[in-house]
Amino acid sequence: MSIASTSVIQIIPRTRRGVELLLLVIAIAVSVGAYVNIGITVQDKVPASTGYYAAGIGLLALIAHLALRYRAPYADPVLLPCAVLLNGLGVAMIHRIDLGLAIVAEARGRVPKAAAAPQQITWTAVGIVLFLVVILVIRDHRRLQAFTYTAGLAGLVLLVLPLIPGLGVNLNGARIWIRLAGMSFQPGEFAKICLVVFFAGYLVVKRDVLTLAGHRFLGLDLPRARDLGPIGIAWVVSLGVLVFESDLGSSLLFFGLFLFLLYVSTERAGWLIIGGLLFAGGAFFAYTTFGHVHRRVTDWLDPWAIDGGQVKLGLMGQAWGGILGRGLGQGHPEATLYAQSDMIISSFAEELGLTGLIAILLVYMLIIERGLRTALGCRDIFGKLIATGLAMSFALQVFVIVGGVTGLIPLTGLATPFMALGGTSLVANWAIIALLLRISDQARRPQTPAAPVSDDTIAMAVQKQ
């Protein structure tokens, strides 16, 4: 084995819940500050809903924090504050765009649409409830391994749901929504979690055969042709999502996740190369075959050609934001299509500028890297793979959606985690954070019951892989 894998990982068994509380207070202060700032700038007064907003975000964060103290005291202290900060800022921006849209509607003599921010707060509450369920019910993530194939099946069913006539709805060209009892859901968001559990459970069992059998070619360890089955299936399924649901982003996400987990479990770069080639092939096939993919690419290559195009309007917003931003409440994010959902990053870039955007990206980076850190510290392979998959799902989503909005890559409709308007995505992301925290609790917990810790006697858990 390589040198890196024999290195020693030190885990300091302190709970760090106090640090988490402090970070939470900061995250809530920043969010509420943004909310008040928006009210003062746009309406010249502290918004009447500030109390509702502050109490909502604060209370939810506090409950989550207490649940961790109670059931996962060794969990990573940074993840929850990061998620609260992004969620809080997201609601504030959605509220700000509500106000902007209302002003525009009024100027045109139309009735403004219902405000979206209260809806998002409600979904935040649902998300925290699911967070609590995960933390309180799943006491040990390893027990999820028993549900490997159940999760796989559930994932597939969730993926297929929108295709069922009468249940699925076409929205903005993609068929990724289902409507049930007057509410809309995006089942793909939960399919993501199920599939990560499935991939992890599957690879725990199959990694040996995938790792050991194979031959070297041009310095690469390539798998045997008959072991290519899993990656082939993942490729076909992701193409299916792309073809039947026109969901470029999810298709990329599922395939990418499987590839990453395959790579981590086998440590064979050959899989990445094969996967990369398959992805390139699939992308080219989609580009030449499907109108909507082609359109995304042409819109990316020349966003200025289309009048009133989503990307173009977003780029104008970002350019208008410049380095320091217009200031919260002082831009025109509502001038961009889907400013609250797909394009929320562009709205932040407009009002908080490049500076604010980079700060937000750094928070995402923290979540991703703390998630991967959890994977490194986790003692079981199944947990490692799940943590890697969940952390990388954030990385992929952020890269794909922010890259699309900022014009780095073609735009695909993925939700910006925690920030974009949309209940299902928010709730699913809270479940993901809960799972990561659950695994990190396991990873950081001392293997023998910890003695009371003082500063000069730091107990260390040493783990060898």
Next chain:
Amino acid sequence: MNSAIRRLAVAAIILLLALMANSTYLQAFRSNEINGRNDNNRVRDSQFSVNRGPILIGSTPVAQSKEVDDRFKYQRTYASGQVYAPVTGFYSYLFGRGGLELTMNSELNGSDPSMAFRRIIDVISNRPQQGGSLTLTLNAAAQQAAYKGLGSKTGAVVAIEPKTGRILAMASRPSYDPNQLASHDNESVAAAWKSLNADKDKPLSNRAVQELYPPGSTFKLVTMAAALSSGKYTPETQVASPAELPLPQTTVPLVNEDGKNCGGSNNATLTVALRYSCNTAFGTVGMALGPDALREQAAKFGFGARPLAELPSVATSRFPGDPNEPQTAQSAIGQFDVQATPLQMAMVAAGIANKGEVMKPYLVQNVKTPDLKTVSETKPESLHQAVTPEVASQLTAMMVDVVANGTGKPGAIGGVQVAGKTGTAQTAKDRPPFAWFTAFAPADDPQVAVAVLIEKADVARDDVAGGRLAAPIAKQVMEAVLGR
């Protein structure tokens, strides 16, 4: 496994760094280009909400932004809008900008690099962006006199301070009310815009600088300047001035306006020729000098170059490229393809008045920040020495004679020596000729040079003459400047 996870961690960082790098390129380096796009409604909206600086005459605003309670926060208003519209232009959400509102936009909205320091302070102290103010060179009394003088006639007036090139008056009729276009009521703005554009009298056009006209006999000043500068002529030189001058290569002779010879002489002096504006005498001189000499002289007065960069779509006056002999004779009297703006003819008079030195005309005296710090101050600038001071004083004496004894009598002001020249330019057979008058006063210490053009007036065709129609307006403008 851990080494693979570490590699993924590095890969994730690289992905996010790529996003940051791309956004930095977009927001720090490409933002100006994207903000400047015409289809950028966001920037237009925001600029429309800026407290735009006023346009001032002295300390009186002719255009200013007033706070209002709608989505744009500020309403642009124009005092005496019709009078100043050719200069201020308009500021419309739907149809963009015109006049100084267009050309001085960055100064007026405060985004100009010259105000960058102040803008940084505004950002730090969280004050909204505020625009700078323009102080114009216009003289309110002269501007009012010009506008009132034109009355219901179609035409334009330009007055210049000869020593500096400051524009004292610039009026154009028919005019329009910029307030109509600056309204926040998009429907009424669209309706006003439509009717203004449909109007065949082109009220949106600034006739003082944007339209070209044959200058007619006022161009004889240029011909005369070329003659005197050539050294072959003096004011007393006699030239052929019959009632009809046969032109080579054509059967159509050049005739005098009244069909007679020049002041009773077939060989008039140049002074007499100018006094009675004899076409045949100037045709003779023009053909003798040749087109190149005329063109060079015209260029020295500003023909062929675009004057007044401060306003948009300013037309370039021209002398024809390669006229043959009869065309040269026609050109020498400001016909054929000679084209000039009223501003250009005012520059000719101002150049003669300023001892032969033509000053660069300008409209904006200075630009100031909202806290009244001067950002820029326009300094008088010389364009060309069009004629020597000697020739200039000869021309002045001849022009004084025109007003005292000749066609320019209606331009005379009691107690002040006025130097002037009339013009009546033929155009198509079926439309009335254009009436011109250009002058300056007082002749011995010129304070103001003026050019008046009447394109259309409700008078009988035979009554159209520069002296009768245009000179009284020039007189009123000069009186206003001189304070009489």
